Amino acid sequence: MLLSSLIFLPLLFVVLVAIAPSWLAKPITLVSTIMHFLFSLMLFKHFDPNTAALQLVEKSPWLKELGVSYFIGVDGISFWLIILTTFLTPVVVAASWSTINKQVKAFHISVLVLEAAMIGSFVAFDTILFYVFFELSLIPMYFIVGIWGGENRIYATMKFFIYTMVGSLLMLAGIIYLIFQCDVQLGELSASVLDFYRLDLTFVGGTFMSPQNILFFVFCLAFAIKVPMFPFHTWLPDAHVQAPTGGSMILAGVMLKMGTYGFLRFVLPMFPEAVAVWTPLFMGLGVVGIIYGALVAMVQVDMKKLVAYSSVSHMGYVILGLFTMNLYGLQGSLFQMLAHGISTGALFMLVGVIYERTHSRKIADYGGLAKALPIYAICFLIVTFSSIAVPMTNGFVGEFLILFGTWQAAPVYAGFAVLGVILGAAYMLWMVKKVFFGEDGEVIKKYPSMPDMNLRELLTMAPLIVLIFWMGLFPGVFLKYSNKSMENLVQNKEEYRIKLQSFRTTELPEIGDRREF
Amino acid sequence: MFYALLFAPLIGFFINGVRFRSKNAQVAGAIACTAMAVSFVSAVGFFFKLKGLPVDERALQFLLFDWIKVGDFSAPMAFTIDPLSMVMTLIITGVGFLIHLFSVGYMSHDERPAKYFSYLNLFVFNMLLLVLGSNLLVMFVGWEGVGLCSYLLIGFWFTDPAKAAAGMKAFITNRIGDAGFLLGIFTLFGLTSTVSFAEVNSYFLNNPNMLSTAWGAPVTLACLFLFIGAMGKSAQIPLYVWLPDAMAGPTPVSALIHAATMVTAGVYMIIRLNPVFLAAPNAMMVIAFIGALTALMAASIGLVQNDIKKVLAYSTVSQLGYMFLAVGVGAFGAALAHLMTHAFFKALMFLGSGSVIHAMHEEQDMRKMGGLRKLMPVTHFTFLMGWLAIIGAPGFSGFFSKDEILWMSFHSPRGSIVLWVIGAVAALLTAFYMTRLMAMTFWGRSRVPENVHPHESPLSMTIPLMVLAFLSVFAGFLCIPHGISTILPGHPHNFLDEWIHPLMASFEMPHGPNDLAIEFTLMGLTLLGILASVLLARYLYITKPEAADSAAKKYSAAHKLLLNKYWVDEAYFKGLINPIIRISRTLWVRVDVKIIDKCTYAVSDMVKNAGGGLKMVQSGNLQVYGLYILIGLVFSVWFLL
Amino acid sequence: MQSSLSIEITHYLFVSGAMFVLGLAGVLLRKNIIVILMSVELMLNAVNLAFVTFGYYLQDVNGAIITLFVIAIAAAEAAVGLALVVMIYKNYKETNIRFFEHLKG
Incomplete structure (x- = not known):
């Protein structure tokens, strides 16, 4: 019941927010999301990191005739992503405190629904259920960008929505094919991921049109757009630039991870042969993404766009790490997902903080900010260092492990990916130099008595900065939880299975182990 | 005592960091100098402790915690005090203390002395990580950390755009080296399956057949990659360009970071890994020649500079070249x-x-x-x-x-x-x-x-x-x-x-x-x-x-050449940086906007046009809709009968 | 003689059908809302005629009952419809339905 309550508690809060007067919407949402986060920490008590099995399973039939069930659980791959979601949501609410002034209730309802959908898609082990949550997450985001966004918000939100929708519709077709394939091979219709893992999908080397190959690309397209992988990334800069601060934070912090999570949960285990064949392509695209994102970020004039392109670059690392298919790369990728969620979330928040004061995101308008806003500058520098992967911050561990894994798998790609380390420093420091150093820029002349970060902003920022260092100094704490699951994935590339483990508190755990749904 | 040695500067950093607004150079300096003094005294204590030990056992190990541990790869946050790191520690804390002391007077009129001293302490902490780390990863932490502090201190007077730019240049040039260093770590791990200095060195000592004169041999590559790291940090050709610019920082910083300690990190790293480098004669040759050429080139530039600090900076580059010449010929001592x-x-x-x-x-x-x-x-x-x-x-x-x-x-x-x-x-x-x-x-x-x-x-x-x-x-x-x-x-x-x-x-x-x-x-x-x-x-x-x-x-051509530092900076801008920026702009404007977005629009336009044809049906005229109903009715009746 | 002059069921149905088609044509082709409403009435009356005819021939009273219902509903419909027309005319000064093509795709 723990996971179900994690999904549906935010929906309960939605009701609360809806009936409360609108001036209470912000505090209610903040308090309830913080409580929700604390509640999600219960996972630590119930989650056993020493097994790759699926835990805290809940399963009940939903559409029996189609083999669709309400089937949720958590394993090492999804564990931290759930915590990341519940952690970032209150931060987002706090960060949007003063930026959202119209339709306050609707905004917070959107955020809560989004949270439920994101958690749902991380815990769903039924593909149709996953699809529902995956798509459900689009809708609140569509409104968040479309209503509270910048001038060009309608264009951006349409682009975002249609781009991601197109990809996932193809995936739906793939899922339906697989459901029927279950009937053929396993004797009954089933939409469970675990059954999909057992399917034997024909793969013919040399021909493109073999079922496994097509399914591989269908799934990849859906997730590649979400990640976003080069060359499907163009929706991201537009969406980020137009989205309100909170929207950008959720988008970069969690929603992009739904794409890489999809790769990890579906693509890699389900299509082993196709993955093996197409690894060079995807590693290549990962490397291109790293370098391309960094190069394009270097010439941006808009701070948010720069951060958005840096996301493209960072997510390129994640893709690269996933397709190394060794423990270092996979663990590094997962860590990079978390690290990127924290540091990019923080970067977007900081850009939002200054935008609120000056109403300008143009880098050229700034200069000398470090003198005017020293505390803000310190925060920004710390987050920048995390973003460019200085050791002892969270960015380094992920990037190092990914590069390390890549070097073991295919040194050439690592040789090129390492350029991202240099270019990353170049674009971020270039922005820091332009914005914070040098002579006073136009905005300072325009707003000579800008206030430094206030207490609310500092309190919002503090957990992010703490995590930046905590993750950088003690990555073992984080890697521990995903270790077994990743080992399982690496060791059983061809015959990937996840066992089920019922609640640890029940008396008959062996039944859960034996039973296969 | 080890904690005092390592963490005293870090504590100093925190104290001064928290009170970064303070304008009192005496107080801030006193805090920073105390931290350094504590560190230096414990270093001296360790020196005597080490001296008291038998020659073969002169290595004190300290394990703080497991840092990164994935699969077979393990990089604990561990430190070793052995004769080599002891020498460096004494230099860092000793010279560091003197420079801190000097800074109290030098920075007395500055607006933000507390910030300055906190950065300086942080630098010392990172430098200690670099020299004391017992594996390559911890060394890399310090390696990047000192680069970071160098960035902050070069750009300390950041209101001057040129100084901020110098800091950025230093960091990015160092980053090129760091990327090489990372690849070096990977290659070395590929050979020895460990990143611990002791284990890497004993692996090479116990396997004399690792010696290889082939250019493509892993050990040669590993050494060359590591040397790229050293090139960045220790300002060797072709990555030396940041060091003269780094003189934009306060002068004590130049003394501490850009002369005495940080820039020698590359030399230290090679001495530390001497068995590895000895197994790659080709890499050693490259190091020796690059060192010698750097020594010559930097000294020749130094002949005509008029800025006192620039002369000293080129002199530093030149002297570092000597050190690399020495390690390149195997004269580590x-x-x-x-x-x-x-x-x-x-x-x-x-x-x-x-x-x-x-x-x-x-x-x-x-x-x-x-x-x-x-x-x-x-x-x-x-x-x-x-x-x-x-x-x-x-x-x-x-x-x-x-x-x-x-x-x-x-x-x-x-x-x-x-x-x-x-x-x-x-x-x-x-x-x-x-x-x-x-x-x-x-x-x-x-x-x-x-x-x-x-x-x-x-x-x-x-x-x-x-x-x-x-x-x-x-x-x-x-x-x-x-x-x-x-x-x-x-x-x-x-x-x-x-x-x-x-x-x-x-x-x-x-x-x-x-x-x-x-x-x-x-x-x-x-x-x-x-x-x-x-x-x-x-x-x-x-x-x-x-x-x-x-x-x-009389020799105006040569004079001009030297005065303009062989136009290396200009060449880098013309040959490397500007083309990269041009390419980036092209990528953005042409590829992103013109190609990828155009393709997306083409798809969406296709859908739109298909809809456009059917749009005519929706005339909005009720009577036409009535007609549709009638036609439908007639058809269904005809179909049923 | 009488048989040749007698009015058969077909005549009634023919008239009813003709009225219905005329009404339908009016609904589909005329532009003025009031005329369209009148055409709708015409169609309803055509149906009424058919109902009464069948009721008489089959000796079933239901035909007449339904007709009475239809007349009542037609009256109500005319009342509501004309009220709408009056309101529309008041607001837009227009009774031509081509003016109200807001649903055009």
């Missing part, structure tokens, strides 16, 4: 000796120049100085000691270490006469430009502007100068080369060499009957050359200052 003596005399000279700049009200142009000897006697005297040390006057510290390097570059089986010639010429150039610096700054007639009244610096600034001057003079006696010791009374030992001996892979130097004779002949030649260039510089810049100008006119 000589490299460490030069590292140590250089740390003393270059820190001394930077602080001396800081004292001068402070007295001259932030004036750095030597053409506006001159005749300061009378006005600043202490600074002049200590600077004089530094000058004697760097040009290699017999008996001074630089003499021993530099002479050993030159001799080894000739004598070592990995050396050659070419390397010796390059090294010797660089030594002559060094003598020339350092004499020129002395002449233009302290000697001759005064060119100080009317409104500036230079005065001797306060005691807090001159005490560090005096201590460093003492060390610059006498530190050489810790590392007397074998050849020289044979003619000295009592045949003193080379203490430094013996101290680090357990960590050095055995590398047999050939012994010939005429070795001593050749060594002294070469030494004599260099000494004569040095004397000649000192006299020449003295003639050009004191006796007949107009001769220097006419010489510059």
Whole structure:
């Protein structure tokens, strides 16, 4: 019941927010999301990191005739992503405190629904259920960008929505094919991921049109757009630039991870042969993404766009790490997902903080900010260092492990990916130099008595900065939880299975182990 | 005690970091200096502890926690105090303490001294991580950390865009090296399946068959990658360009980071991994030649610079080149000796120049100085000691270490006469430009502007100068080369060499009957050359200052070339940075907007046009809809009947 | 004689059909809302005629009952419809339905 309550508690809060007067919407949402986060920490008590099995399973039939069930659980791959979601949501609410002034209730309802959908898609082990949550997450985001966004918000939100929708519709077709394939091979219709893992999908080397190959690309397209992988990334800069601060934070912090999570949960285990064949392509695209994102970020004039392109670059690392298919790369990728969620979330928040004061995101308008806003500058520098992967911050561990894994798998790609380390420093420091150093820029002349970060902003920022260092100094704490699951994935590339483990508190755990749904 | 050694600077950083708004240089300086003193005292304590241990057991291990551990890869946050890291620790904390002390006076008029001292302490902490780390990853933490602090301190006066840009340049150039360092770690792990120094070194010591003269051999690649890291950090060709710009930082920073400690990290790393490098003769050759060429090139640029700090900066690059020349020919002991003596005399000279700049009200142009000897006697005297040390006057510290390097570059089986010639010429150039610096700054007639009244610096600034001057003079006696010791009374030992001996892979130097004779002949030649260039510089810049100008006119092409630093910066901009930016802009405007977005629009337009045809049906006219109903009705009736 | 002149069921149905088609044509082709409403009435009356005819011939009273219902509903419909027309005319000064093509795609 723990996971179900994690999904549906935010929906309960939605009701609360809806009936409360609108001036209470912000505090209610903040308090309830913080409580929700604390509640999600219960996972630590119930989650056993020493097994790759699926835990805290809940399963009940939903559409029996189609083999669709309400089937949720958590394993090492999804564990931290759930915590990341519940952690970032209150931060987002706090960060949007003063930026959202119209339709306050609707905004917070959107955020809560989004949270439920994101958690749902991380815990769903039924593909149709996953699809529902995956798509459900689009809708609140569509409104968040479309209503509270910048001038060009309608264009951006349409682009975002249609781009991601197109990809996932193809995936739906793939899922339906697989459901029927279950009937053929396993004797009954089933939409469970675990059954999909057992399917034997024909793969013919040399021909493109073999079922496994097509399914591989269908799934990849859906997730590649979400990640976003080069060359499907163009929706991201537009969406980020137009989205309100909170929207950008959720988008970069969690929603992009739904794409890489999809790769990890579906693509890699389900299509082993196709993955093996197409690894060079995807590693290549990962490397291109790293370098391309960094190069394009270097010439941006808009701070948010720069951060958005840096996301493209960072997510390129994640893709690269996933397709190394060794423990270092996979663990590094997962860590990079978390690290990127924290540091990019923080970067977007900081850009939002200054935008609120000056109403300008143009880098050229700034200069000398470090003198005017020293505390803000310190925060920004710390987050920048995390973003460019200085050791002892969270960015380094992920990037190092990914590069390390890549070097073991295919040194050439690592040789090129390492350029991202240099270019990353170049674009971020270039922005820091332009914005914070040098002579006073136009905005300072325009707003000579800008206030430094206030207490609310500092309190919002503090957990992010703490995590930046905590993750950088003690990555073992984080890697521990995903270790077994990743080992399982690496060791059983061809015959990937996840066992089920019922609640640890029940008396008959062996039944859960034996039973296969 | 180890925690005190390592974490005292970090605590100092936190205390000063929290009160970064404080304007009181005395308090901030006191905090920072206390932290450094604690660190230094514990370092000395460790030195005696280490000395008390039997030679083979001189390695103290400290494990803080498991840092990164994935699969077979394990990089604990662990530290080792052994003779090599001990030497570095003593230099870092000792010289560091003196420079902190000097900073109290130097930064007394600054607006944000607390911030300055906190950065300085953070730097020392990272530097200690770098030298004490017992595996490559911890070293990399310090490696990047010192780069970071260097970035912050170079750009300390960030309101000046040029200074901020210099910091950025330093960081990014260092990053190029760091990327190489990372690849080096990967390759080394591929060979040995470990990143721990002890294990890597013993792996290479126990597998003599690892030695490979192939260019593509993993060990050669690993060494070259690691050397790229060293190139970035220790400012070697082609990545040296950041160091002269780094002089934008406060002068004590230049002394600490860009002369005494951080820039020597590359040398330290190679000494630390000496068994690995010895297994890759090709990589060693590259290192030796790049070191020698850097020494020569930087010294030649130093000949004509007019900024006192720029001269010292190029001198640092040049001296670092010597150290790489030494490690490249396998003379690790000589490299460490030069590292140590250089740390003393270059820190001394930077602080001396800081004292001068402070007295001259932030004036750095030597053409506006001159005749300061009378006005600043202490600074002049200590600077004089530094000058004697760097040009290699017999008996001074630089003499021993530099002479050993030159001799080894000739004598070592990995050396050659070419390397010796390059090294010797660089030594002559060094003598020339350092004499020129002395002449233009302290000697001759005064060119100080009317409104500036230079005065001797306060005691807090001159005490560090005096201590460093003492060390610059006498530190050489810790590392007397074998050849020289044979003619000295009592045949003193080379203490430094013996101290680090357990960590050095055995590398047999050939012994010939005429070795001593050749060594002294070469030494004599260099000494004569040095004397000649000192006299020449003295003639050009004191006796007949107009001769220097006419010489510059006569060889104007060469003069211009040197004055503009061979146009390397410009070439990098033209050849590398601008094209990258152009490509990036093209990628953004052409690929992103013109190609990818156009393709997306093409797809969406296709859908739109398909819909456009059907749009006509929706006329909005109820009567037409009624007609549709009628037609439908007729059809369904016709169909049913 | 009488049989040849007698009015058969077909005549009634023919008239009813003709009225219905005329009404339908009016609904589909005329532009004026009031005329369209009148045409709708015409169609309803055509149906009424058919109902009464069948009721008479089959000797079933239901035909007449339904007709009465239809007349009542037609009256109500005319009332509501004309009220709408009056309101529309008041607001837009227009009774031509081509003016109200807001649903055009």
